Amino acid sequence: MISIEQNIDKKLIPILEQVSDPEIPVLSIMDMGVVRSAVIINNIVKVEITPTYSGCPAMDVIGDDIKHALKNAGYDSEIELILSPAWTTDWITPRGRKALQDYGIAPPLEPEVDKAVLLEGKKIVTCTNCGSQNTRLVSQFGSTACKAQFQCEDCQEPFDYFKCLK
């Protein structure tokens, strides 16, 4: 469900898919939806990326990693950070959501559900370890800006939940 079109040169997709989020290595920046455009102009690749959260320290690293990957493929590049339109968790691809789940981070639910879970203590978030929905919110803020902490009441496993951002 990508509502805003990305303008990415098809040739560059395999290269960009090799770059992953340094804090969530299973997730490529393409599946994360942070690459908004990548075009070749006069032999230089211009890449626009958008931060997930304003303070996300991974953005500088992601920028460097993209440059590095493109250099290895024979391209010079310029990276620009853009704010508008603001990133939303809708831009995470289905493959990205699956990768998050497998990695032990529950993927984001819908905003209404998010509110019900974070504010009203509804049990809807699925444990990444045993699949139970008998889970509870430990804290709205987790190990990185984009995550909340949960714990499963059945298998007792603590896990991260990727907060919905829309």
Next chain:
Amino acid sequence: MNNNLYNYILGIADNSLILGQRMGELCGHGPTLETDIACTNISLDLFGQVRSYFQYAAKIAGDGRTEDDIAMLRKEREYKNVLLAEQPNTNFAYTIARQFLFDVYHLAFLSELQNSKDLTLSAIAKKCVKEVSYHERFSSDWVKRLGDGTEESHLKMQEAINDLWTYTDELFHQTESDKVMIKEGVAVDTAKLKENYYKQVSALLEEATLETPESKWFQKGGKKGVHTEHLGYLLADLQYMQRTYPNMEW
């Protein structure tokens, strides 16, 4: 350079910078691991937002100063944050009260700033408003938990709200630059947010079994650069690296 726009941006940015620094002080010192992480996450969000504002301010200034110069190398009187933001972490109740009283304002402010005719400010606001809605939930939740908690937590929460109340009115003050920017459709007319702010704050305090202070005497000065004694110490901490090792970068 457009001085009014520059001043307006600094006014917004300094609030987040100074409050971010205060929340950052709790890194490793929060009352529990979860609240420690929450406070520093909020701090990180605020610093991230501040970078966007200062990058824009540096572009407008156009005099070779970078975002870091503007953030780190001004003197106390040149910081235009509201007094509320610089109040110390006296105890956890104060940290939460300060955050709550600011968050309710901040969320309403950013919701309006999204409509700014200035496209950069509008874009920043659209980004930040999503993050700040999480801050507001966190601080409101804790006001309720402490207010409607034990006898001691109730007393401490009430004391913090009473003490910080005097700094709330300044959130709605407007400088000359603010007024010019409001006329141009760039700035948020904060006067229009005031009534709803106090309504919202009072409703939550009531839910938290706390009393809304009745005092109508309010402190002001931060927006003109006249600060409480706390800011100097905060800046000494904040600016230490840049002053000791000039031009250092990450």
